């Protein structure tokens with residue numbers, strides 16, 4: 001087990017390249033099993049969630065070959081094998097095997113998903129959608145059993161705007177008989193990316209990117225080639241990092257429209273941002289002003305950047321209020337930031353950050369992926385050395401984080417934890 005160490009205080013300069021979107025990748029891989037022949041997906045990130053999903057595809061008979069950042073999936077021998085345990089429990093997106101296997105085989109047995117602990121993360125809207133399409137869904141000893149004689153298109157209104165439910169229902173509906181309409185659908189760019197893959201496979205989907213998606217079922221789907229979109233959350237993390245500790249940082253492979261609410265908030269804080277062709281230049285030349293931030297469904301401010309942004313606010317003048325309306329309990333980074341001298345109060349579900357404070361290096365634990373990112377940014381800003389445990393969460397979503405930061409001038413490294421540290425971490 002490893003930890004990340006950061007010697008803070010170095011000013012960051014230079015270029016950083018963004019990888020393919022984690023939250024697309026983790027849906028594109030299960031979606032590929034719906035095809036009858038070879039699917040190639042280009043630009044995948046080297047992160048543990050992606051490898052775990054590749055392993056799950058192989059467990060059910062898929063042939064998965066990596067050629068650099070391109071994965072080739074031959075789904076011809078995939079069978080409807082139950083996936084009740086093992087890697088499905090490691091990540092959230094294993095739930096996409098429910099929709100994809102139900103769509104392909106009219107049945108699936110998938111363990112309840114893992115992923116970041118952000119408070120309750122129900123999947124009732126996924127199940128509502130599967131049932132509307134004609135499936136019987138039961139929860140037996142922690143695994144979801146889905147069975148249908150045949151899937152039939154239906155009109156499904158989502159009670160909650162959900163990325164996962166929108167994609168999962170699309171995956172199940174593309175081969176259902178007749179028309180499916182998903183109302184109150186989520187509009188995230190990753191949903192459009194998955195619909196693009198499915199359309200290239202021969203699916204008939206209209207309206208993605210709006211809150212009404214219409215799907216006309218087709219009997220079969222073919223193989224295809226697909227290029228993944230850039231990861232807006234990784235790009236946003238580097239934009240926030242640059243605002244916190246940068247001189248001039250250029251972020252390459254960005255669709256800046258995907259980051260509008262984050263760039264707007266950074267500009268409101270006084271950060272200079274130049275938008276170029278697939279790149280952003282971030283240059284925080286002046287003292288930062290605090291802002292309030294409220295997370296919302298896309299195109300609002302993304303919950304996945306709330307924790308990193310909270311860290312940035314510790315450097316700004318005055319008080320900023322951060323409210324996460326998607327995951328009100330996504331606050332586990334706050335205690336760790338306080339250990340580093342941040343002045344943050346939690347009141348009524350909002351984090352009230354008073355600044356500016358000089359953060360100080362400390363031993364802290366990443367409880368989830370973006371809490372990890374927020375602590376890394378804090379470590380870069382802090383005086384002294386910060387030690388972060390729980391970094392397997394960070395590796396779920398950030399490729400070569402230490403290498404990328406060091407290329408910008410940071411001093412970040414990994415070390416093996418000793419037995420006592422592992423014990424402390426496991427008891428924390």
Ligand SMILES: CC(=O)N[C@H]1[C@@H](OP(=O)(O)OP(=O)(O)OC[C@H]2O[C@@H](n3ccc(=O)[nH]c3=O)[C@H](O)[C@@H]2O)O[C@H](CO)[C@@H](O)[C@@H]1O
Pocket residue numbers: 023026092093120121122123124125126127160161162163164165186303304326327
């Ligand atoms: C793999 C992946 O893409 N993960 C992203 C996805 O997670 P995920 O797809 O799990 O998140 P959802 O969009 O489904 O969740 C949004 C909100 O809806 C609630 N909800 C969701 C489903 C449901 O059946 N019932 C229900 O009540 C959730 O508790 C949450 O409050 O979107 C989240 C919100 O942008 C991001 O933080 C995650 O990074």
Ligand SMILES: C=C(OP(=O)(O)O)C(=O)O
Pocket residue numbers: 022091092093114115116304369370397
């Ligand atoms: C919450 C996240 O991921 P997951 O849904 O995969 O746990 C995230 O990417 O911030």
